[in-house]
Amino acid sequence: MVEPYSQLQDEETVDLRRMYMKEPKLYPELRRFATFKHGIRKLCLNLDFDSFLHFLKITIAYVHHDTGKPRTTCDVLEELPNLDGIRLILPGPNNAHGPRNLGPIVWHDTHPCPRKLHRMIYVRAAEVFVTFKDFVVENFFDELEEKSFNELRKITDLQARFTKLELNELYEDCKGGIKLDVPAPEVHSPRVSYLESYMTGQAGRAQDDKFPPVCDCDVSCHETFQWVGKYKESAGEASTG
Numbered sequence: 001m002v003e004p005y006s007q008l009q010d011e012e013t014v015d016l017r018r019m020y021m022k023e024p025k026l027y028p029e030l031r032r033f034a035t036f037k038h039g040i041r042k043l044c045l046n047l048d049f050d051s052f053l054h055f056l057k058i059t060i061a062y063v064h065h066d067t068g069k070p071r072t073t074c075d076v077l078e079e080l081p082n083l084d085g086i087r088l089i090l091p092g093p094n095n096a097h098g099p100r101n102l103g104p105i106v107w108h109d110t111h112p113c114p115r116k117l118h119r120m121i122y123v124r125a126a127e128v129f130v131t132f133k134d135f136v137v138e139n140f141f142d143e144l145e146e147k148s149f150n151e152l153r154k155i156t157d158l159q160a161r162f163t164k165l166e167l168n169e170l171y172e173d174c175k176g177g178i179k180l181d182v183p184a185p186e187v188h189s190p191r192v193s194y195l196e197s198y199m200t201g202q203a204g205r206a207q208d209d210k211f212p213p214v215c216d217c218d219v220s221c222h223e224t225f226q227w228v229g230k231y232k233e234s235a236g237e238a239s240t241g
């Protein structure tokens with residue numbers, strides 16, 4: 001007997017549910033399998049430095065320590081078909097690190113640089129979250145950093161618009177082509193080089209080939225951000241205690 005609002009648990013139903021759980025955006029017609037998480041529309045990301053690096057899958061020069069425990073990455077957003085807004089709170093003195101140090105120490109021994117870590121995070125976030133109209137970043141260290149992010153945002157938005165235009169033109173040009181029943185997979189434009197040049201160019205040297213990043217800011221971060229040293233000391237005590 002099937003209870004009201006319940007679903008048959010035959011093999012086909014189980015398979016369909018599995019398909020929807022894995023890629024709900026590809027199979028909107030299976031939304032009868034949706035759960036609470038599929039209705040989430042807004043997300044606030046308030047993570048420490050190491051968790052942001054991991055969540056955004058920043059791998060250049062970043063050696064991730066295998067903690068033996070699964071950690072969530074931005075791939076999880078693919079499982080949220082109704083998500084349309086993201087509020088990202090950059091790490092600061094109050095949320096520089098989590099209760100446990102899961103990853104590598106993010107601070108250089110003598111020249112730690114939270115600005116470069118911030119830059120790694122917001123440059124990558126601007127790329128990953130480009131499709132979200134309602135995407136805001138908060139908790140910048142200063143106006144300069146915020147201005148730098150806003151300039152980057154203009155580039156990534158422009159890049160996304162061009163990519164969409166090109167895809168539309170390509171589709172129109174391909175008369176006689178077959179329209180897919182499911183959305184096309186995300187296409188990464190060659191204009192991603194804008195981002196790469198931004199990251200290594202005038203906006204700073206966010207993606208050094210060293211990790212932790214070494215500070216070469218005009219005013220040393222070690223002087224500006226006194227709390228950086230405190231984190232190093234507490235992390236050291238935790239690992240030796």
Ligand SMILES: [Zn+2]
Binds near residue numbers: 216
């Ligand atoms: Zn610095």
